[in-house]
Amino acid sequence: MLVVNLLPLVGSLALDWAFVTVVQLYCLDAVGLFVAYGLAATFARPGVLVDERERTHLPVLGGDWTDDPRRLDLHRSLPPLYPRNLRTVVPTLVAFVCFVIVPAGIALTTRATISGPGRRPRTPVEPFVSALSVFASPLVLGTGLAMAGVHLLVVPRRYFRRGEHEATSAYVTLERPARFVAVYAGTVVVGFVAFLLTLALVGVVAPDPVVERVEVVLLVGGFYAAKMGLERLRFRSEESPDCGGIARWLVPADPHAGAGGPP
Numbered sequence: 001m002l003v004v005n006l007l008p009l010v011g012s013l014a015l016d017w018a019f020v021t022v023v024q025l026y027c028l029d030a031v032g033l034f035v036a037y038g039l040a041a042t043f044a045r046p047g048v049l050v051d052e053r054e055r056t057h058l059p060v061l062g063g064d065w066t067d068d069p070r071r072l073d074l075h076r077s078l079p080p081l082y083p084r085n086l087r088t089v090v091p092t093l094v095a096f097v098c099f100v101i102v103p104a105g106i107a108l109t110t111r112a113t114i115s116g117p118g119r120r121p122r123t124p125v126e127p128f129v130s131a132l133s134v135f136a137s138p139l140v141l142g143t144g145l146a147m148a149g150v151h152l153l154v155v156p157r158r159y160f161r162r163g164e165h166e167a168t169s170a171y172v173t174l175e176r177p178a179r180f181v182a183v184y185a186g187t188v189v190v191g192f193v194a195f196l197l198t199l200a201l202v203g204v205v206a207p208d209p210v211v212e213r214v215e216v217v218l219l220v221g222g223f224y225a226a227k228m229g230l231e232r233l234r235f236r237s238e239e240s241p242d243c244g245g246i247a248r249w250l251v252p253a254d255p256h257a258g259a260g261g262p263p
Helices: 004-014 019-041 083-115 125-136 138-161 170-205 208-239
Strands: none
Touching: 004 019, 004 138, 004 208, 019 083, 019 125, 019 138, 019 170, 083 125, 083 170, 125 138, 170 208
């Protein structure tokens, strides 16, 4: 994961990939993370006790679904899949893509297009749709598939190895990446503000060539360090439920813990 997350930044520096290309790749990375947790969530044995939560964050139907016994045995090496979990997984993935990834991609690509040279877009959606053409490049497409694929390999494997499909509901499983993305977005905003302030201070005392180098180092190095720090925080929160601070917030409360465990 350390190497895969570095690929877009290497492409930006060594291959002159545009800013919108890097944005598209990290958007695909976030989608891959959600899909990986969604895939794992379909195997969750406990029902979804949404009604016993003080408030919900994901677009799912309320109610206790533990009375739905249907299950699919796909392979002897896998636990049974519970179709009832799709009522949590599908709406959540659709809402995440439509109301988080697409708006964020539109905002970032439109901003980059307006601030750059060339024709102004007719609609805010036009730059985002046009930017999807970058995946016609085998190198960009391969990078995107690698970034999404590493989550599909790591998340389910860790999920099953810890036996979480036996104790954690699909809702709680999907709330983890939702909380992670919220912290991720907040960190990017705070980091960008700190980047602008640092750049302004350096510009006061240093010549333009130095400022340009510092800009690249701060932007590339700072983002990579923050992304890897958050990924490590996510792993630590899942491995050590008793951790504190932001890592503790990344682990949502499970209603089954107060209901005597899973059915």
